[in-house]
Amino acid sequence: xxxxxxxxxxxxxxxxxxxxxxxxxxxxxxxxxxxxxxxxxxxxxxxxxxxxxxxxxxxxxxxxxxxxxxxxxxxxxxxxxxxxxxxxxxxxxxxxxxxxxxxxxxxxxxxxxxxxxxxxxxxxxxxxxxxxxxxxxxxxxxxxxxxxxxxxxxxxxxxxxxxxxxxxxxxxxxxxxxxxxxxxxxxxxxxxxxxxxxxxxxxxxxxxxxxxxxxxxxxxxxxxxxxxxxxxxxxxxxxxxxxxxxxxxxxxxxxxxxxxxxxxxxxxxxxxxxxxxxxxxxxxxxxxxxxxxxxxxxxxxxxxxxxxxxxxxxxxxxxxxxxxxxxxxxxxxxxxxxxxxxxxxxxxxxxxxxxxxxx
Amino acid sequence: xxxxxxxxxxxxxxxxxxxxxxxxxxxxxxxxxxxxxxxxxxxxxxxxxxxxxxxxxxxxxxxxxxxxxxxxxxxxxxxxxxxxxxxxxxxxxxxxxxxxxxxxxxxxxxxxxxxxxxxxxxxxxxxxxxxxxxxxxxxxxxxxxxxxxxxxxxxxxxxxxxxxxxxxxxxxxxxxxxxxxxxxxxxxxxxxxxxxxxxxxxxxxxxxxxxxxxxxxxxxxxxxxxxxxxxxxxxxxxxxxxxxxxxxxxxxxxxxx
Numbered sequence: 056x057x058x059x060x061x062x063x064x065x066x067x068x069x070x071x072x073x074x075x076x077x078x079x080x081x082x083x084x085x086x087x088x089x090x091x092x093x094x095x096x097x098x099x100x101x102x103x104x105x106x107x108x109x110x111x112x113x114x115x116x117x118x119x120x121x122x123x124x125x126x127x128x129x130x131x132x133x134x135x136x137x138x139x140x141x142x143x144x145x146x147x148x149x150x151x152x153x154x155x156x157x158x159x160x161x162x163x164x165x166x167x168x169x170x171x172x173x174x175x176x177x178x179x180x181x182x183x184x185x186x187x188x189x190x191x192x193x194x195x196x197x198x199x200x201x202x203x204x205x206x207x208x209x210x211x212x213x214x215x216x217x218x219x220x221x222x223x224x225x226x227x228x229x230x231x232x233x234x235x236x237x238x239x240x241x242x243x244x245x246x247x248x249x250x251x252x253x254x255x256x257x258x259x260x261x262x263x264x265x266x267x268x269x270x271x272x273x274x275x276x277x278x279x280x281x282x283x284x285x286x287x288x289x290x291x292x293x294x295x296x297x298x299x300x301x302x303x304x305x306x307x308x309x310x311x312x313x314x315x316x317x318x319x320x321x322x323x324x325x326x327x328x329x330x331x332x333x334x335x336x337x338x339x340x341x342x343x344x345x346x347x348x349x350x351x352x353x354x355x356x357x358x359x360x361x362x363x364x365x366x367x368x369x370x371x372x373x374x375x376x377x378x379x380x381x382x383x384x385x386x387x388x389x390x391x392x393x394x395x396x397x398x399x400x401x402x403x404x405x406x407x408x409x410x411x412x413x414x
Numbered sequence: 415x416x417x418x419x420x421x422x423x424x425x426x427x428x429x430x431x432x433x434x435x436x437x438x439x440x441x442x443x444x445x446x447x448x449x450x451x452x453x454x455x456x457x458x459x460x461x462x463x464x465x466x467x468x469x470x471x472x473x474x475x476x477x478x479x480x481x482x483x484x485x486x487x488x489x490x491x492x493x494x495x496x497x498x499x500x501x502x503x504x505x506x507x508x509x510x511x512x513x514x515x516x517x518x519x520x521x522x523x524x525x526x527x528x529x530x531x532x533x534x535x536x537x538x539x540x541x542x543x544x545x546x547x548x549x550x551x552x553x554x555x556x557x558x559x560x561x562x563x564x565x566x567x568x569x570x571x572x573x574x575x576x577x578x579x580x581x582x583x584x585x586x587x588x589x590x591x592x593x594x595x596x597x598x599x600x601x602x603x604x605x606x607x608x609x610x611x612x613x614x615x616x617x618x619x620x621x622x623x624x625x626x627x628x629x630x631x632x633x634x635x636x637x638x639x640x641x642x643x644x645x646x647x648x649x650x651x652x653x654x655x656x657x658x659x660x661x662x663x664x665x666x667x668x669x670x671x
Binding site for chain 2: 276279280281282284285287288290291292294295296298299300301306309358359
């Protein structure tokens, strides 16, 4: 089709305007932040941030640090994969942190052992009939919790047309209430060994494995399936999507259900990894997940972004937290810098958008 | 009804409460024919189009399209029957590229897995190129996002939908209202290509020069009624203006006015 590479009138095509994937910019930012910590590390601490300069690991990298960087973001990262889809569709989900809390409590109470060191389980929620259940039971119960929360969010948003912000804010408060009411505020502990594997299996790499696997799966789904295409279309121009025959309401319900179930999965991994569930689990996770997506280039106005971007955003998050620990700076500074980076990412996105529409 | 009629409306009427927006419209479009609908704002042009594209349902009257009486329950219905509309407000998703937009809501898939069906990008790209070729629409790079395109290119993408889906009737609602001189010329060229390939068209336009350049017949609406049905050869712009403003009414429509 070489004859279509020139236009009539003023419609000429300039190859230099070919789209440069935004993910490369974010990857550049990640490399830049690592470099800053390397330089600061060399100047202030006299050691390398990511590289193994003291021969402790027998490889060129500081493997311990790499593991911590990715492990500490993988649980919130699982949530962020769902939040990414919600934001691309033009919505927002504030309920994921509370859904983590409620799901952790409910799932954990179906994952308890009958006896601890020869004594009856002191944290038992249900009677003996609900002890030592196969691991599939708490997993299914947990995912069902996420499904119900997502379904309520989605139905409210799609059919009552209340803003996603309000609907999910309501769910955020409600689900936190459920988490506290479930065991009257008591933590639930002593899970079965098989449940404990969800967060501790594969030599502790299980959360990372689940996060990366889901990220790859949903990156492919968003890019190569009808579901993905419609998610972008609805976030880009909801009226156009409706006029094109997309069942917008039904699709939105599906998006929020997937987000709810991913939050529930994060709750299973988190409670399993900690071997306990508490009503306060997951507080502020929704904001961290949104921040990861935004840093990763997911546009809050909808229609743009990718799971790969969110994964890079999550890694930027992890690098900053590890970097501050590495430099032995106070945790207070971490939060301040995190806040500044979130705002900076949105400002950059706005600037880029204006620049793109001008050419 | 003869075989060469693609669209006929009989006594098509739409009332919004007490407002008679469209009253007893009898309209005929033959295959391969290009007809302009003219009239002042509020004359009933858009109401007429909304009935035949399924956006609204008429109060009374019949729509016969392609030989079959139709009752469209929505725009998707009309589109599936073969009526493709280029809306004044472009129904395009800015963050998607050209094939994505053309196939929005009717994607080609490799395997049917419900919402998770795998998209057949290659087939959609090839169909897009064929459609663009047929309309002589030139878009430099079909993988460019709509956001990065000019108004003319966007309009061309919207028009190219028609050719891609072998629609039986194209309706354009002021397709060049927001375009510059060169872009308008390009859209008009596409309309001429449609004429050459025998695709019927209903064009709503306020631009007298454009109408006389492009169409075979002009139908004038005034105050919800059709007041004139003029062959281009037998009329001139002053005449059409007289019908639009109400200075004249077609002989066969005397009772309506």
